[in-house]
Amino acid sequence: xMHLAPRTWTWRSPRAAAALCVLGALLLTVLPAQRAHAAxxxxxxxFEADPTGTTTPADWSTYSATGQNxxxxxxxxxxxxxxxxxxxxxxxxKVETYQYLTGLAAGTYTLSARVRSSGGQxxxxxALRNCGGAEQRTDLPxxxxxxxxxxxxxxxxxxxxxxxxxxxxxxxxxWANFDDLTFTSGATGLAVKGGxxxxxxxxxxxxxxxxxxxxxxxxxxxILRGSGMNYVRLKVWxxxxxxxxxxxxxxxxxxxxxxxxxxxLIDFHYSDRWADPGQQNKPAAWASHTYSQLRTDxxxxxxxxxxxxxxxxxxxxMVQIGNEIxxxxxxxxxxxxxxxxxxxxxxxxxxxxxxxxxxxxxxxHLAKGGDNAGTRWWFDQxxxxxVPFDVIALSYYGYWxxxxxxxQANLDDVAARYGKPVLVAETxxxxxxxxxxxxxxxxxxxxxxPAGYPATPAGQAANLRDVMNVVEAxxxxxxxGVVYWEPxxxxxxxxxxxxxxxxxxxxxxxxxxxGYDTRLLPAxxxxxxx
Numbered sequence: 001x002m003h004l005a006p007r008t009w010t011w012r013s014p015r016a017a018a019a020l021c022v023l024g025a026l027l028l029t030v031l032p033a034q035r036a037h038a039a040x041x042x043x044x045x046x047f048e049a050d051p052t053g054t055t056t057p058a059d060w061s062t063y064s065a066t067g068q069n070x071x072x073x074x075x076x077x078x079x080x081x082x083x084x085x086x087x088x089x090x091x092x093x094k095v096e097t098y099q100y101l102t103g104l105a106a107g108t109y110t111l112s113a114r115v116r117s118s119g120g121q122x123x124x125x126x127a128l129r130n131c132g133g134a135e136q137r138t139d140l141p142x143x144x145x146x147x148x149x150x151x152x153x154x155x156x157x158x159x160x161x162x163x164x165x166x167x168x169x170x171x172x173x174x175w176a177n178f179d180d181l182t183f184t185s186g187a188t189g190l191a192v193k194g195g196x197x198x199x200x201x202x203x204x205x206x207x208x209x210x211x212x213x214x215x216x217x218x219x220x221x222x223i224l225r226g227s228g229m230n231y232v233r234l235k236v237w238x239x240x241x242x243x244x245x246x247x248x249x250x251x252x253x254x255x256x257x258x259x260x261x262x263x264x265l266i267d268f269h270y271s272d273r274w275a276d277p278g279q280q281n282k283p284a285a286w287a288s289h290t291y292s293q294l295r296t297d298x299x300x301x302x303x304x305x306x307x308x309x310x311x312x313x314x315x316x317x318m319v320q321i322g323n324e325i326x327x328x329x330x331x332x333x334x335x336x337x338x339x340x341x342x343x344x345x346x347x348x349x350x351x352x353x354x355x356x357x358x359x360x361x362x363x364x365h366l367a368k369g370g371d372n373a374g375t376r377w378w379f380d381q382x383x384x385x386x387v388p389f390d391v392i393a394l395s396y397y398g399y400w401x402x403x404x405x406x407x408q409a410n411l412d413d414v415a416a417r418y419g420k421p422v423l424v425a426e427t428x429x430x431x432x433x434x435x436x437x438x439x440x441x442x443x444x445x446x447x448x449x450p451a452g453y454p455a456t457p458a459g460q461a462a463n464l465r466d467v468m469n470v471v472e473a474x475x476x477x478x479x480x481g482v483v484y485w486e487p488x489x490x491x492x493x494x495x496x497x498x499x500x501x502x503x504x505x506x507x508x509x510x511x512x513x514x515g516y517d518t519r520l521l522p523a524x525x526x527x528x529x530x
Contacts, residue, residue, distance in 0.1 A: 192481025
């Protein structure tokens with residue numbers, strides 16, 4: 001649910017807006033033109049050197065293609081300190097606030113900024129340009145409720161110069177805020193740009209077809225790889241009724257993924273069907289087993305699947321010991337009501353994974369993207385009991401887990417608290433509210449949608465872009481990546497959600513990365529941009 005953050009920015013009446021424009025015009029008339037800041041570090045990066053209403057902040061320059069330099073100004077209400085830079089005008093405008101840096105040593109640099117935005121602009125972004133190569137930019141996420149988000153962008157500098165650029169191409173009344181900029185050496189990027197393709201084989205078996213954006217028919221895996229996806233996530237059930245997502249099927253899909261040059265994330269559910277926060281049911285074969293036997297079951301099953309993958313030359317690069325295990329797994333023995341036993345089960349799975357391959361990363365996965373208190377509590381329990389893990393994995397769906405600011409606060413905190421990389425192991429967003437089959441979709445009304453992200457192809461693309469931006473901005477390079485959930489699970493008769501009922505339907509087809517016309521949607525293009 002969307003949290004309405006306290007508003008620290010200021011609405012303007014038409015009269016106040018007009019007065020501000022007059023003040024800006026007077027300042028431009030009286031003061032000499034500002035020159036770009038020529039130095040090897042940012043000046044006035046928090047806009048604290050400026051009186052309120054300054055239309056060209058100290059050390060910065062302003063350019064407007066529409067002749068509206070007064071659309072860029074400093075004012076009260078910063079993220080930290082007392083000032084911020086604002087882009088706003090009562091009429092449509094294009095404005096750039098920029099600073100020219102010189103004397104830079106060759107290398108990679110990262111621009112970081114706290115930002116917020118009304119959304120709706122034709123463009124609003126931070127950028128690094130004239131640095132010796134192609135311009136690099138990151139778009140501002142829509143935050144109409146006033147929450148601040150930190151975003152980053154990186155560039156390779158050669159020739160000693162680089163321009164830091166803050167841009168808005170906006171309609172009347174749309175606004176953007178910038179504060180606390182830094183320009184430092186080092187690079188950002190995402191190592192994991194993945195998709196959960198667990199249902200692809202079943203979809204194909206029931207006749208699903210896929211087309212690239214240009215309409216060319218092709219294998220969905222190859223299309224997604226061509227769009228920049230580099231990781232495939234596959235769930236494993238023990239003995240599912242439909243015969244999919246078991247060891248044999250995983251081995252086949254793993255061969256396909258590795259043949260495309262993609263890495264492999266294996267997601268153990270330790271069940272015969274879906275395991276998630278509301279259900280962590282034991283597989284039928286383990287139903288009567290004691291806790292001690294369950295520890296052996298977890299070890300043997302994990303080792304068996306991963307060792308079979310290794311034997312065929314498709315060693316798993318990462319493994320989840322459990323899926324969305326907020327309340328534990330293998331209930332009731334492995335419930336969080338008995339953390340000592342849960343820790344034992346998790347440790348058995350992690351040890352089996354490392355016994356097969358010491359380089360396979362072990363992830364523990366919760367559905368708590370925006371819940372920092374809950375994430376801390378859970379991982380504090382795991383760490384106190386010395387559960388071994390390499391990666392903190394979280395699900396994040398904006399319509400369930402709150403605003404991006406909550407995701408960012410959680411990722412930043414737990415990455416620092418536990419010294420581990422963080423992964424958004426599941427995310428998805430609707431490209432339409434229309435239904436592709438008879439089963440009502442999980443996201444089916446505008447009331448469910450986060451502000452600023454319509455259920456359109458463009459809204460889906462912006463949502464994935466901004467989730468990736470938040471992960472990329474985790475300090476210390478600990479933002480590992482993002483995995484999109486079931487991008488190829490389109491609506492096909494027979495490929496339903498219930499393994500015991502092929503006619504059960506699909507409640508997720510409107511969040512796939514292939515449209516109802518089977519074409520790849522624009523959101524997939526963001527895998528290549530991070």
